[in-house]
Amino acid sequence: xxxxxxxxxxxxxxxxxxxxxxxxxxxxxxxxxxxxxxxxxxxxxxxxxxxxxxxxxxxxxxxxxxxxxxxxxxxxxxxxxxxxxxxxxxxxxxxxxxxxxxxxxxxxxxxxxxxxxxxxxxxxxxxxxxxxxxxxxxxxxxxxxxxxxxxxxxxxxxxxxxxxxxxxxxxxxxxxxxxxxxxxxxxxxxxxxxxxxxxxxxxxxxxxxxxxxxxxxxxxxxxxxxxxxxxxxxxxxxxxxxxxxxxxxxxxxxxxxxxxxxxxxxxxxxxxxxxxxxxxxxxxxxxxxxxxxxxxxxxxxxxxxxxxxxxxxxxxxxxxxxxxxxxxxxxxxxxxxxxxxxxxxxxxxxxxxxxxxxxxxxxxxxxxxxxxxxxxxxxxxxxxxxxxxxxxxxxxxxxxxxxxxxxxxxxxxxxxxxxxxxxxxxxxxxxxxxxxxxxxxxxxxxxxxxxxxxxxxxxxxxxxxxxxxxxxxxxxxxxxxxxxxxxxxxxxxxxxxxxxxxxxxxxxxxxxxxxxx
Numbered sequence: 001x002x003x004x005x006x007x008x009x010x011x012x013x014x015x016x017x018x019x020x021x022x023x024x025x026x027x028x029x030x031x032x033x034x035x036x037x038x039x040x041x042x043x044x045x046x047x048x049x050x051x052x053x054x055x056x057x058x059x060x061x062x063x064x065x066x067x068x069x070x071x072x073x074x075x076x077x078x079x080x081x082x083x084x085x086x087x088x089x090x091x092x093x094x095x096x097x098x099x100x101x102x103x104x105x106x107x108x109x110x111x112x113x114x115x116x117x118x119x120x121x122x123x124x125x126x127x128x129x130x131x132x133x134x135x136x137x138x139x140x141x142x143x144x145x146x147x148x149x150x151x152x153x154x155x156x157x158x159x160x161x162x163x164x165x166x167x168x169x170x171x172x173x174x175x176x177x178x179x180x181x182x183x184x185x186x187x188x189x190x191x192x193x194x195x196x197x198x199x200x201x202x203x204x205x206x207x208x209x210x211x212x213x214x215x216x217x218x219x220x221x222x223x224x225x226x227x228x229x230x231x232x233x234x235x236x237x238x239x240x241x242x243x244x245x246x247x248x249x250x251x252x253x254x255x256x257x258x259x260x261x262x263x264x265x266x267x268x269x270x271x272x273x274x275x276x277x278x279x280x281x282x283x284x285x286x287x288x289x290x291x292x293x294x295x296x297x298x299x300x301x302x303x304x305x306x307x308x309x310x311x312x313x314x315x316x317x318x319x320x321x322x323x324x325x326x327x328x329x330x331x332x333x334x335x336x337x338x339x340x341x342x343x344x345x346x347x348x349x350x351x352x353x354x355x356x357x358x359x360x361x362x363x364x365x366x367x368x369x370x371x372x373x374x375x376x377x378x379x380x381x382x383x384x385x386x387x388x389x390x391x392x393x394x395x396x397x398x399x400x401x402x403x404x405x406x407x408x409x410x411x412x413x414x415x416x417x418x419x420x421x422x423x424x425x426x427x428x429x430x431x432x433x434x435x436x437x438x439x440x441x442x443x444x445x446x447x448x449x450x451x452x453x454x455x456x457x458x459x460x461x462x463x464x465x466x467x468x469x470x471x472x473x474x475x476x477x478x479x480x481x482x483x484x485x486x487x488x489x490x491x492x493x494x495x496x497x498x499x500x501x502x503x504x505x506x507x508x509x510x511x512x513x514x515x516x517x
Contacts, residue, residue, distance in 0.1 A: 023169035024277040030172050033179040039344025040266040042127045043188045048269045049120045050134035054141045057104050059246035069231045070153035089227035091218035094150045101146035108139040122257035137192040141199040148203040163209040171198035244390035248397045252413045255405045267410050271356035282320050283368045294379035311439035313372050319451045319501050321368040323490045326459035328361035334479045356410040363418025369425035389427035393420040454493035462486040
């Protein structure tokens with residue numbers, strides 16, 4: 001019985017990872033179509049900044065705050081008062097959020113030129129004007145995203161993870177279709193409209209699943225209900241703490257707009273997209289799965305279960321993310337060249353994007369750890385520690401950008417980003433000790449050292465293999481064979497070293513072979 005219980009979360013996360021991976025790969029292909037059609041010139045730079053502005057607006061004010069406040073409060077009401085009362089709260093929450101998002105949308109459209117000047121002060125007049133035009137077109141994504149994320153929060157609270165994981169898959173397909181049908185006719189302006197429609201689609205495809213799960217929207221506008229009072233009490237510190245990523249990205253893009261006639265924006269944006277595809281597929285799947293679980297355990301007052309969930313999540317994160325970081329560090333350039341190279345994305349564009357990605361890879365474990373640990377505080381409805389940690393992270397990122405961008409250009413900005421992730425993670429970790437949620441015991445640290453050693457050995461082998469193959473084979477073989485070698489070698493090493501995740505996978509494979517025979 002216990003074995004089945006252990007396998008259930010592994011299967012759930014694995015399926016989410018698969019769906020998320022397909023969506024992320026489609027996102028990479030979508031980005032490739034952008035680089036092939038527009039390179040790293042004026043239109044690409046303007047579009048990437050214009051698409052970032054509404055995302056930053058939403059991320060800074062609502063994104064994680066919606067899920068971080070909606071899921072714990074909805075889960076608590078669901079367990080204590082039943083689905084009808086929980087749905088009534090969710091309807092009230094969605095109405096309030098939609099009105100606030102609509103207000104932000106209007107403000108963003110009115111002040112689009114000023115926002116462009118703030119986000120990319122290194123653009124010339126033509127690029128800045130185009131960016132402002134595209135910003136006005138895409139600003140309503142703030143509203144559509146608010147609705148979509150609210151739906152995601154309800155579905156995850158009700159135990160549905162696959163549909164929320166699939167929303168980016170559907171929207172990316174819509175954008176890719178535009179490139180092959182209408183791009184030649186409508187160009188970059190039509191692409192902006194398509195992005196807007198794709199975000200609306202992310203909300204609409206969740207409606208059937210919400211109905212199936214018994215959710216009914218009851219519009220109401222009460223700011224004094226018990227649920228909304230809890231949301232607002234939690235939301236402010238959570239909201240401020242979730243400013244870390246969008247503010248740091250905004251700072252990085254601002255410094256990037258001053259490099260290589262604005263091409264630094266494209267290099268950093270594409271590098272970050274690749275970074276989040278490689279790390280984010282796993283991290284997003286884990287955090288989406290454990291957050292409702294952490295919220296339920298906190299609502300039940302089960303500290304032992306809460307601590308074990310944190311420990312298991314962080315252990316698996318360490319074992320999986322370390323080899324990803326090592327592989328990305330040694331293979332950044334061939335990955336960038338294969339995915340983005342060609343058309344108007346020339347060798348120089350590949351080079352600066354790869355340098356940014358190499359330096360970002362060193363921050364991958366910090367990125368993953370802070371994503372998981374933030375959910376612990378949000379599940380406990382404690383936002384002060386993430387707020388303080390986030391503020392320190394923003395300060396570190398800004399200081400290092402000022403110090404490093406001049407001598408190291410895009411690599412300096414990427415180094416700043418990596419350091420900021422690490423600082424954030426460390427400041428989230430240490431306060432857990434005081435509340436009895438310590439997970440970094442001797443066994444955990446020993447397993448981490450084993451995973452690090454295996455990752456370093458794997459990275460060295462992958463680099464040597466790639467160095468030998470590159471002058472002798474095509475670029476696809478020179479990339480694919482070392483990656484495959486790395487996966488197999490790391491699997492062998494962690495199995496020999498006796499890490500629990502390897503034992504579980506071996507056990508499952510043996511069980512499948514027995515059932516098959």
